[in-house]
Amino acid sequence: MITHEQCCYWDEEDELKHLKDEFVLPEGVVYLDGNSLGARPKKSLAYAQHIIQQQWGEDLINSWNKADWWGLPTRLGDKVGQLIGANAGETIISDSTTLNLFKVLSAAVKIQAEKYPDRKVIVAEKEVFPTDIYIIEGFIDLINQGYRIELINGADDLAEVLASEVAVVVLSHVNYRTGYLYDMTDINRQIHATNALVIWDLCHSVGAVAMDLNQSESDFAIGCTYKYLNGGPGSPALLWVNAKHTEKFWQPLSGWWGHKKPFDMAQHYQPADSIRRYLCGTQPIISMSLIECGLDIFLKTSMQKIRAKSLKLTDLFIALVHQECAEFGFELITPLDHHDRGSHVSYRHAHGYEIIQALIARGVIGDYREPEVLRFGVTPLYLGFEDIWQAVQQLKAIMLHNEWKNESYLVRAAVT
Amino acid sequence: MITHEQCCYWDEEDELKHLKDEFVLPEGVVYLDGNSLGARPKKSLAYAQHIIQQQWGEDLINSWNKADWWGLPTRLGDKVGQLIGANAGETIISDSTTLNLFKVLSAAVKIQAEKYPDRKVIVAEKEVFPTDIYIIEGFIDLINQGYRIELINGADDLAEVLASEVAVVVLSHVNYRTGYLYDMTDINRQIHATNALVIWDLCHSVGAVAMDLNQSESDFAIGCTYKYLNGGPGSPALLWVNAKHTEKFWQPLSGWWGHKKPFDMAQHYQPADSIRRYLCGTQPIISMSLIECGLDIFLKTSMQKIRAKSLKLTDLFIALVHQECAEFGFELITPLDHHDRGSHVSYRHAHGYEIIQALIARGVIGDYREPEVLRFGVTPLYLGFEDIWQAVQQLKAIMLHNEWKNESYLVRAAVT
Numbered sequence: 001m002i003t004h005e006q007c008c009y010w011d012e013e014d015e016l017k018h019l020k021d022e023f024v025l026p027e028g029v030v031y032l033d034g035n036s037l038g039a040r041p042k043k044s045l046a047y048a049q050h051i052i053q054q055q056w057g058e059d060l061i062n063s064w065n066k067a068d069w070w071g072l073p074t075r076l077g078d079k080v081g082q083l084i085g086a087n088a089g090e091t092i093i094s095d096s097t098t099l100n101l102f103k104v105l106s107a108a109v110k111i112q113a114e115k116y117p118d119r120k121v122i123v124a125e126k127e128v129f130p131t132d133i134y135i136i137e138g139f140i141d142l143i144n145q146g147y148r149i150e151l152i153n154g155a156d157d158l159a160e161v162l163a164s165e166v167a168v169v170v171l172s173h174v175n176y177r178t179g180y181l182y183d184m185t186d187i188n189r190q191i192h193a194t195n196a197l198v199i200w201d202l203c204h205s206v207g208a209v210a211m212d213l214n215q216s217e218s219d220f221a222i223g224c225t226y227k228y229l230n231g232g233p234g235s236p237a238l239l240w241v242n243a244k245h246t247e248k249f250w251q252p253l254s255g256w257w258g259h260k261k262p263f264d265m266a267q268h269y270q271p272a273d274s275i276r277r278y279l280c281g282t283q284p285i286i287s288m289s290l291i292e293c294g295l296d297i298f299l300k301t302s303m304q305k306i307r308a309k310s311l312k313l314t315d316l317f318i319a320l321v322h323q324e325c326a327e328f329g330f331e332l333i334t335p336l337d338h339h340d341r342g343s344h345v346s347y348r349h350a351h352g353y354e355i356i357q358a359l360i361a362r363g364v365i366g367d368y369r370e371p372e373v374l375r376f377g378v379t380p381l382y383l384g385f386e387d388i389w390q391a392v393q394q395l396k397a398i399m400l401h402n403e404w405k406n407e408s409y410l411v412r413a414a415v416t
Numbered sequence: 417m418i419t420h421e422q423c424c425y426w427d428e429e430d431e432l433k434h435l436k437d438e439f440v441l442p443e444g445v446v447y448l449d450g451n452s453l454g455a456r457p458k459k460s461l462a463y464a465q466h467i468i469q470q471q472w473g474e475d476l477i478n479s480w481n482k483a484d485w486w487g488l489p490t491r492l493g494d495k496v497g498q499l500i501g502a503n504a505g506e507t508i509i510s511d512s513t514t515l516n517l518f519k520v521l522s523a524a525v526k527i528q529a530e531k532y533p534d535r536k537v538i539v540a541e542k543e544v545f546p547t548d549i550y551i552i553e554g555f556i557d558l559i560n561q562g563y564r565i566e567l568i569n570g571a572d573d574l575a576e577v578l579a580s581e582v583a584v585v586v587l588s589h590v591n592y593r594t595g596y597l598y599d600m601t602d603i604n605r606q607i608h609a610t611n612a613l614v615i616w617d618l619c620h621s622v623g624a625v626a627m628d629l630n631q632s633e634s635d636f637a638i639g640c641t642y643k644y645l646n647g648g649p650g651s652p653a654l655l656w657v658n659a660k661h662t663e664k665f666w667q668p669l670s671g672w673w674g675h676k677k678p679f680d681m682a683q684h685y686q687p688a689d690s691i692r693r694y695l696c697g698t699q700p701i702i703s704m705s706l707i708e709c710g711l712d713i714f715l716k717t718s719m720q721k722i723r724a725k726s727l728k729l730t731d732l733f734i735a736l737v738h739q740e741c742a743e744f745g746f747e748l749i750t751p752l753d754h755h756d757r758g759s760h761v762s763y764r765h766a767h768g769y770e771i772i773q774a775l776i777a778r779g780v781i782g783d784y785r786e787p788e789v790l791r792f793g794v795t796p797l798y799l800g801f802e803d804i805w806q807a808v809q810q811l812k813a814i815m816l817h818n819e820w821k822n823e824s825y826l827v828r829a830a831v832t
Contacts, residue, residue: 001680024473033477040473048464048702056649057440057456060781063450069649088573096697098671099515106558126683131672131697134685138670142522143559151683226698233472233485233701254554255514256547265786267542267567269550281547282642285649286464287700365476370681413481 002144002319002389010316010385016309022297023230023382030391032366035176035204035344035377038230041293041411069285071140073236073241073257074276079295080238082354083303084221085204090240093291094257094279097203097222097237098131103251103278104220104239105139107170108197110149110249112167116195119167123158123196126151129176136170137402154180155187162194169196174204174342177369179314181209181342184216193216203227208310208343208379210303213240220245227377228343230294231262235287239278246275255280278344309380310343315389317345319377320392324332327400333373344377357409358398363390418735418805426732426801432725436544438713439798446807448782451760451793452619454646455682457709467705485701489652489673495711496591496654497646498825500618500637501628506656509707510673510695513619513638515654518653519667520636521555521584521695522728524613525563526665532611535583536620539574540611542567545592548617552586570596571603578610585612589627590620590758593785595730595750597625597758600632608633619643622654624726624759624795626719629656636661644759644795646710651703655694662691671696684712713797725796726759729804733761733792736808744815749789760793771814773825778810 011017023039025031033139055063058284064070066186068367077091084091105122112119122136127318133149140147152161155171162169169191170309174181184200200221205211207228213221250271256262257279271277298306314334321330330347349355349372355367366376376391398404427433439455441447447455471479480486493507500507510516521538528535538552549565558658568577571587578585583609590597600616600713607614616637621627623644629637637656641647659709666687672678676686687693714722730750746763765771765788773786782792794806814820 026474026480031476037472037477039476040468044472047463048468049461052456052461052464052648056453056460058442060442060447060455061453061783063649096671096699098697099511101667102669121660129672129673130681130683133683134670134675135696137685138666138668141666142668145560163603191728207552224698232468235480235702237697250554250557251812252554252558253515254550255512256545256550259546259550263786265546267546267549269553280551281514281653282640283512283648284652284700284703286706287703288650290702311677367477368677380819
């Protein structure tokens with residue numbers, strides 16, 4: 001039997017508890033949606049003021065040099081790199097995850113086409129966040145060279161599908177709905193054994209799960225900075241390429257930021273001799289700069305400590321729902337095994353949408369994903385054990401009093 | 417003979433002079449680089465604070481609905497649309513100009529491929545801002561379907577090149593270096609007479625030159641929001657599609673923001689029945705939102721009034737350089753004819769780079785573009801006639817005293 005007292009004790013003992021002070025959260029809220037939009041780092045406000053008043057307003061175009069706006073994609077890329085097992089110079093921040101997938105997919109397909117021209121299959125998961133599928137479809141349709149997408153149920157199907165015709169596999173490190181976490185090293189080995197290449201979508205793992213892209217011998221990776229990394233709404237995305245692939249090919253979104261000598265205004269494209277060739281056009285400097293406030297908090301601790309706390313918190317969430325809410329029909333769809341679990345916990349319930357609305361009305365912010373999934377994101381940097389206790393107590397109260405049976409909760413918001 | 421007194425009088429008579437109060441500019445600076453990075457609207461600071469504190473920090477994910485983050489691309493697109501002769505629902509703000517060119521180029525090429533499969537030439541200008549060429553090269557290389565780029569010297573060459581094999585023509589409405597302005601209506605007619613399609617790059621004209629994309633029967637347009645529109649450093653770009661083309665094709669950068677039902681998490685892409693199909697991934701909300709501060713200033717006046725003042729200011733600049741600096745060897749490369757002139761004035765000079773550095777040291781901020789071009793952007797919203805007088809007086813003083821012969825000015829900055 002887990003008690004409130006026990007949760008408070010764990011908070012006292014928590015060696016990351018001081019990091020909560022780096023964030024601003026609304027009064028009385030338990031925020032379990034950091035896997036959708038990360039909370040705001042305190043420093044972001046003063047930093048935005050500095051960028052707007054000093055860099056933009058006073059220094060104007062001189063900020064391209066003075067504030068090194070031009071260097072932001074690689075400078076911030078290297079900070080993210082420290083969280084994902086990248087070496088310096090292997091990671092950029094730029095554009096969106098979807099666009100970055102188009103870039104690395106193009107590169108991966110080109111690399112494969114040269115060695116294995118008959119491989120025409122791109123594998124992705126049915127249950128991946130669908131923008132990955134959409135961009136693969138757009139790519140295949142555009143190039144019109146006989147490629148096709150094959151959708152699998154999950155990595156368990158890989159053995160079956162990985163025949164000689166697979167060129168590239170796109171996988172989500174942590175599934176956005178179930179929270180299922182893949183073993184990168186094992187899966188890379190399996191994919192490479194058949195000479196296919198892998199692209200990892202890190203949206204739901206970067207900043208929440210420890211990983212090592214180089215040690216695991218990954219090929220390409222992309223991911224969000226506005227979820228666990230707390231970069232701000234829609235902040236630009238990360239892109240990582242294994243150094244052995246970086247300079248092999250142009251990526252086709254070849255804008256002037258990726259040029260070898262961008263200020264020569266040369267009449268033909270020549271890609272930079274570095275990861276900068278994965279840049280395209282001018283970046284949104286304010287949204288990009290603010291990512292640093294979130295990253296600097298991560299650099300005060302380690303991904304190992306963050307991961308350890310994340311597992312304790314998700315363990316607690318699962319245990320408390322089992323203890324307090326067993327009678328209400330929540331079906332856990334997140335793995336119990338630590339080896340397979342990311343940093344969010346999801347349940348299926350026929351009234352998931354209304355229950356999430358009722359929870360939000362009580363100040364517990366989770367979210368809902370079709371079909372019937374209640375999703376609770378656990379961000380170790382600003383969540384404590386007592387927060388989890390409160391969240392489950394509110395859930396129990398809602399279920400006991402049928403609070404979710406409220407007509408207003410049946411009205412779906414435009415954006416869910 | 418133009419006098420200082422005369423310039424001050426023109427300022428008094430200027431019916432747009434009150435709009436200067438909407439901007440913050442550094443003390444003692446004459447800012448002639450608004451065609452590279454527009455000045456900061458005063459309201460941007462308080463608005464950024466609101467977005468960061470309230471929308472991000474307090475309302476968190478609820479802001480997707482409450483602050484209509486999701487609707488920003490079309491809501492702001494419609495505001496830009498009022499400046500370019502677009503109807504509501506035809507314009508979005510999203511991603512970068514370079515990426516938006518990739519989207520509309522893909523669409524234009526696909527439309528043409530269906531009707532005229534043998535047309536395999538994409539025409540662009542040699543002297544266009546080169547990112548346009550680079551992305552066309554990337555596109556051609558990616559699809560590998562026999563397309564080729566043909567570079568022309570300018571629209572005068574169009575008659576010669578526009579044979580039956582041209583599919584698409586990409587043109588800069590105002591040339592970034594010379595300030596040459598094309599007559600959209602005339603050129604569209606010429607291009608359409610041969611059944612080619614046109615893409616206009618508005619980077620150096622939107623917010624400075626009156627235009628009507630519909631009346632001129634343009635096909636596609638893209639452009640910056642961080643130059644004359646004062647949207648903030650690297651703010652996302654505009655994309656306009658003639659309504660007759662919008663729903664004809666997917667564009668291949670088909671991310672979830674362009675999906676017909678993005679929150680259904682459907683397993684296959686289905687493009688939105690609107691200009692939203694030109695969206696791709698999640699947008700940088702803070703950089704995007706701040707564009708509105710700049711746009712709202714435009715909506716207090718009209719593009720006709722802005723254009724009239726712009727021409728008076730560039731006329732004055734040219735006349736004063738002629739009057740005060742005739743002996744110093746500046747070669748005007750911007751057209752004298754109003755019909756052909758955008759909103760910046762450029763001169764060629766062998767010591768252009770050093771002269772620009774010396775001017776900046778005196779508080780007159782212009783910029784330099786290879787080869788040997790001094791560029792002076794004229795932004796009617798915050799520049800007056802006396803500003804132009806001061807700028808030319810400083811230029812004269814630098815030349816008279818050989819101030820540009822300073823060794824430190826020979827050191828090129830990383831970003832020029």
